Amino acid sequence: SSGINAEWPLRPGKEQRLDIMDKAKGDYIIQIEKTNNFQHDYYLETWPSLLNQMQKVEENRVDELGSLLKQKCVLHKNTLPQVEQCIDNMIATCENISSTQDSDLLMEERTMANYPPDHEFIEFGAKPPSNFSTNPSMRKTKKEKSTDCDSALIPLL
Numbered sequence: 001s002s003g004i005n006a007e008w009p010l011r012p013g014k015e016q017r018l019d020i021m022d023k024a025k026g027d028y029i030i031q032i033e034k035t036n037n038f039q040h041d042y043y044l045e046t047w048p049s050l051l052n053q054m055q056k057v058e059e060n061r062v063d064e065l066g067s068l069l070k071q072k073c074v075l076h077k078n079t080l081p082q083v084e085q086c087i088d089n090m091i092a093t094c095e096n097i098s099s100t101q102d103s104d105l106l107m108e109e110r111t112m113a114n115y116p117p118d119h120e121f122i123e124f125g126a127k128p129p130s131n132f133s134t135n136p137s138m139r140k141t142k143k144e145k146s147t148d149c150d151s152a153l154i155p156l157l
Contacts, residue, residue, distance in 0.1 A: 122128055 120129060
């Protein structure tokens with residue numbers, strides 16, 4: 001009531017409005033204080049706590065990823081000597097390939113095949129040569145001959 005002139009009589013509605021205004025002003029001050037307290041709690045406690053938790057999660061993620069990568073590297077490192085040995089063997093084998101020797105072996109294999117003997121003229125009624133068989137069971141069928149040839153083949157690399 002500091003701004004109210006004493007010579008003017010207060011109307012009943014004016015005093016009531018001043019009371020409402022003072023109450024609203026007090027409520028406003030309380031709400032500002034609550035808001036400021038909430039803001040301080042949020043920025044000084046809640047947010048830093050949240051950031052700390054996020055940082056811990058990120059650190060755990062990075063640690064776990066590092067551990068997995070390390071395990072992968074150890075597995076590769078342990079396997080590498082075997083792979084390297086295989087590659088060295090492949091290189092040595094490639095260096096030892098002799099095209100001349102390989103082609104000679106192939107030609108030798110092909111030329112050592114059992115060829116049938118030359119046909120000889122036999123006079124009718126003459127005695128057949130000693131290597132000639134008249135017994136049908138001694139003659140080989142086409143299937144038997146092809147089986148013999150197949151088993152004589154050497155697989156090539």
